[in-house]
Amino acid sequence: MDLATVVLAAGKGTRMKSKLPKVLHNVCGQTMLSYVLDAAHEAGISKIIVVVGYGGDQVVREVAGRAQIVHQPEQLGTAHALLQAGPFLNNFSGHVLVLCGDTPLIKAGTLTGLIRSHKSTNAVATVLTTILENPTGYGRVVRNRQGGIAKIVEQRDAAPEELQICEVNTGIYCFKSAGLFADLGNLSTDNAQGEYYLTDIIEKNVERGRRVEAVALANPLEVKGINDRVQLAEAECYMRRNILSELMFSGVTITDPQSTFIDKKVRVGQDTIIHPCTFIEGVTVIGEDCVIGPGAHLTDTVVGNGVSIQHSFIEESRIGDGCSIGPYSHLRPGNSLGRRVKIGNFSEVKKSVVGDNSKVSHLSYVGDAYLGKNVNIGAGTITCNYDGHNKWPTRIDDGVLTGSNTNLVAPVKIGAGAITGAGSTITKDVPAGSLAVERSKQKVILGWNERDRSEKG
Ligand code: UD1
Ligand code: CA
Secondary structure (H helix, E strand, O other): OOEEEEEEEOOOOHHHOOOOOHHHOEEOOEEHHHHHHHHHHHOOOOEEEEEEEOEHHHHHHHHOOOOEEEEOOOOOOHHHHHHOOHHHHOOOOOEEEEEEOOOOOOOHHHHHHHHHHHHHHOOOEEEEEEEOOOOOOOOEEEEOOOOOEEEEEOHHHOOHHHHOOOEEEEEEEEEEOOOHHHHHOOOOOOOOOOOOOOOHHHHHHHHOOOOEEEEEEOOHHHHOOOOOHHHHHHHHHHHHHHHHHHHHHOOOEEOOHHHEEEOOOOEEOOOOEEOOOEEEEOOOEEOOOOEEOOOEEEEOOEEOOOOEEOOEEEEOOEEOOOOEEOOOOEEOOOOEEOOOOEEEEOOEEEOOEEOOOOEEEEOOEEEOEEEOOOOEEOOOOEEEOEOOOOEOOEEEOOOOEEOOOOEEEOOEEEOOOOEEOOOOEEOOOEOOOOEEOOOOOOOOOOOHHHHHHHHHO
């Protein structure tokens, strides 16, 4: 293995004005840093070192198991950050790819292209550059008369004529590891920010007559560094459009991409239609021929084929083929619905199993419950699952019908084919095939209305 990657991710990201480390801000449901790690993995790089500093513990948690960690106790600049990885690469004689944790749009193919080009020219350093219409904030790439790279000058240190340059440093480089860390240790902080600039290593190498190359990338959006929340929203917008386009090209109809928000890891099957004002988040997987939305909000949910979901919120649940959810249903985490289940108007279901063809059609709460097949839950039926201290289970076997406004005081079991009378508060198990009614006898007082009026009069 002749390639290692160092991801610089120690900066606070002052311009984000945030308590959260910059690289942990999300774009389409994943942290910026995770996209950079994904790209490196996809490019086939197995040795990845992440430099962490500000908010270290949180960043370490995010990286856990995916890369090695090195700490930069004080954020003294990008060169100082890379230098911290030195001890990890002592006996390493290959090339070092440097990435920044704040470029979430980077593609694996761009990295492999840069590496290939770097190796083919035998340069000591290759910088990935791009041309920006508005280069404000970026380091400018200063070229010599022959068109070769002479140095990189930061915005704050640039002379007026250098500020006119539109070719910028993307912050992504490939270096020969031999001598790199020794050179990094010899840089100064003689600049506007008083920091050790990694960019200075370019000029140092050029001065010594070593070969340095700059490779320009055609699509500047891909290497956009995110420094503030306006840029964060721009990255989100760009990535969102890409995610939606990929889905549409793969056979998914999205009626209004402007009002549809789908996270990067979401998978959607062929001929599914996604209607407006819909949010599909986390690692949600949706099957074929579904109709999702309008107004659906799904997080970390697995949906089968031919499912319809309207104006509903579904969290961490499994929905079988042919189910119909909504309008206005809330599935809280931990549900598993069989096939052709119906959860309807204003019903809430939590941590429950619902068997094939069962219906919870109106105004119900079903929590910590097991429902068999062909169960019909009458309007307003409530599982009373909480006694103030503990949660208790309810079991409702195949073919049960609960009358409207049944209260099922858990723990309780309703046997197969049993029926409960409307308005009953069921506190004892109901045997299979029986009817349980719990309500006082209706009293009728004849002529009450007239009596009432004559008394008043
Ligand atoms: C840097 C480059 C600039 C380039 C731009 C591209 C330098 C001096 N400048 O500027 O030429 O155009 O990226 O986006 O390198 N970091 C650390 N430790 C530190 C400082 C920074 O780990 O002490 C990390 C940050 O977390 C970030 C990356 O390095 O992921 C870049 O730092 P940032 O402050 O964003 O640099 P820019 O000013 O954008
Ligand atoms: Ca940056």
